Amino acid sequence: MRLGYPESIKIIRVPCTGKVDALHLMRCFERGADGVIVVGCREGDCHYQSGNFRARKRVAEVAGLLERLGIGGERLRMVNLSSSDAPLFVKAAREIHEAVLAAGPNPVGRPRRPPAVPTASETPGKEVIRP
Amino acid sequence: MIVAERKPIEEILPWLEGARSVLVLGCNECVTVCEAGGKKEVGMLASALRLLFAKEGREVNVGERTLERQCDPEYLDELRDTIDAYDAVVSLACGVGIQFTAERYPSKPVYPGVNTCFMGAALERGVWAERCQGCGQCLLALTGAVCPVARCAKRLLNGPCGGSSAGKCELGPEVDCAWQLIIDRLKALGRMEDYERLIPVKDWSKDRAGGPRKVVREDVRS
Numbered sequence: 001m002r003l004g005y006p007e008s009i010k011i012i013r014v015p016c017t018g019k020v021d022a023l024h025l026m027r028c029f030e031r032g033a034d035g036v037i038v039v040g041c042r043e044g045d046c047h048y049q050s051g052n053f054r055a056r057k058r059v060a061e062v063a064g065l066l067e068r069l070g071i072g073g074e075r076l077r078m079v080n081l082s083s084s085d086a087p088l089f090v091k092a093a094r095e096i097h098e099a100v101l102a103a104g105p106n107p108v109g110r111p112r113r114p115p116a117v118p119t120a121s122e123t124p125g126k127e128v129i130r131p
Numbered sequence: 132m133i134v135a136e137r138k139p140i141e142e143i144l145p146w147l148e149g150a151r152s153v154l155v156l157g158c159n160e161c162v163t164v165c166e167a168g169g170k171k172e173v174g175m176l177a178s179a180l181r182l183l184f185a186k187e188g189r190e191v192n193v194g195e196r197t198l199e200r201q202c203d204p205e206y207l208d209e210l211r212d213t214i215d216a217y218d219a220v221v222s223l224a225c226g227v228g229i230q231f232t233a234e235r236y237p238s239k240p241v242y243p244g245v246n247t248c249f250m251g252a253a254l255e256r257g258v259w260a261e262r263c264q265g266c267g268q269c270l271l272a273l274t275g276a277v278c279p280v281a282r283c284a285k286r287l288l289n290g291p292c293g294g295s296s297a298g299k300c301e302l303g304p305e306v307d308c309a310w311q312l313i314i315d316r317l318k319a320l321g322r323m324e325d326y327e328r329l330i331p332v333k334d335w336s337k338d339r340a341g342g343p344r345k346v347v348r349e350d351v352r353s
Contacts (some may be wrong), residue, residue, distance in 0.1 A: 023171060026178035030185075068141065069183050108185040 001086050005093035008100075009037075017041070017078075018051025025062045025076060032108060035075040035100035037092060042080045052080060072103045132161035132252070133225040134259045135168060135245040140179050146242045147219055150191060153180065154217040155244065156210075156232065157197035158224035165259055167245045168223025170197040176221065176244060192216075201228025207235045214239060250281075267337030267344065273330055275316030280333075282309035288330040 014020055017040035028036045038059050040052035059078040067073030077099070079092040147153055155177040163169025177195045184191040194217060198206045201224035210232075214220070219240045222229040226247040233241040249261040264281045270288070271278060280286050284302050290310030294301030298311040317326050337344075 021171070023174045023178065026175060026182070030178050030181050065140075065179060066182075068139075069179060070186060071182055108182055 003086050003090045005090045006097040008034075008097060009093050016046070016048050016051035017055035018046070018048055020055050020058065022058045022062050025058065026065075029066065029071060029075070029106060029108065032106055034106045035096050035103070036077075037096040038076075038078040039089065039092065040078060040080050042082055045082065071107060074099050074103055075106070132164050132250070133227070133247060134165045134249050134251040134261075135162050135223075135225050135247045136165075137167050137172060137176075137223075138244055138246055140176065140183070143176075143221060143242065143244060144183070146240075147180070147191075147221070150218040152192040152194070152217045152219075154194045154196060154214065154220045155180070156201070156220050156222045156224070157195075158201045158222075158228050159197055159199045160202075160224075162224055162228075162245060163197075165253070166257075168225075170195075172223055173197050176223065202231050204231075204235060207232060210236070264338075266333070266335075267341075268334055270330065270333070273325060273328070274313045275320055275322065275325070277309060277312045277316050279309050279313065282307070282312070288333055 017038055020038055025036055025038075038055055040055050041047070043052060046052045056078055059076060063073040063076045066076055077096060079088070081088040081092070155173045157163070157168050157170055157173035159169065162172075166172065173195050177193045180191070180193045184193070194213070196210070196213070198209060200206045201222060214236055217239070219242065220232060220236075221242050221244040222232050223244040224232070225245070226243070229241055229243050233239070248259075250263040250265060251259045251261045254260050261281055263278060266280045270280065279288055279290060283290055284300055284306070285292060287310065290313075291308050292310075295308040295311055298308055300306040300308045314323075314326060317323050335341075
């Protein structure tokens with residue numbers, strides 16, 4: 001069909017939306033994404049039975065958190081469609097694009113690298129136990 | 132396990148005002164199992180804090196660490212090399228771990244990231260229920276392994292009371308009458324004669340009534 005969707009959208013492939021953890025969604029925004037759309041199979045069509053239902057709950061949880069944080073819950077949404085639903089995908093992609101344009105840039109700013117503070121695993125000598 | 136639930140971030144934030152470096156500290160034990168304070172929850176809270184600080188234009192380093200336990204000194208000592216880099220610690224351990232971390236590092240402000248609720252079990256994924264109150268004198272042998280102290284709202288040792296109706300407590304239809312459960316269990320075990328025996332007055336001094344408690348085992352003491 002060669003349908004176009006907004007160029008700003010970067011596609012990240014996962015085996016199932018059930019694989020998408022709340023933390024993955026948070027990391028997207030932490031690193032500067034303006035919006036995220038989770039595209040799962042149609043409800044009842046999950047190859048793994050309940051992956052897309054799990055994803056839906058996580059998306060709702062994180063969207064609620066983003067709203068409370070003042071980032072904007074509308075920046076995160078989920079849509080269910082099959083791989084042959086190209087027109088629906090394009091519609092959803094345009095809708096999230098419009099929603100993000102309306103909401104403005106991610107208040108966190110441009111994409112950023114993980115924090116500079118060394119985590120325990122990166123800190124040399126972390127195994128040393130002092131009395 | 133000790134069951135806890137995550138505190139709303141709005142409650143935690145005011146404590147971190149002025150902090151330039153915050154450590155979110157998880158625990159790999161009970162709070163990991165009840166999904167309140169394990170590595171994943173540490174990641175979520177740290178991520179949310181980073182988002183908030185970045186939005187507010189505050190330069191705050193948010194570190195993440197999850198210890199094997201926060202209720203044992205040897206694991207807490209693993210923090211010694213890194214804790215000085217932080218102005219404050221938000222601990223997602225149970226109340227025990229939070230206090231023990233603060234005791235171990237007296238100069239470091241340690242704040243709770245969870246509300247510690249009870250000792251309980253997982254009824255299903257995402258649902259935990261109270262099963263033990265740590266009363267210090269276990270009665271389960273007499274009650275078919277159903278605890279009237281933890282599960283009866285009145286802690287009746289010889290029940291049920293008049294509020295028991297159709298197997299439910301007068302608190303509401305979602306609360307099982309503990310004494311109905313005890314009777315059902317004793318019937319199933321063929322031990323209804325145990326129900327006829329009166330349970331004597333309990334020594335509540337072994338519960339919280341005796342003040343903070345301590346267990347000492349001289350044979351394993353160092």
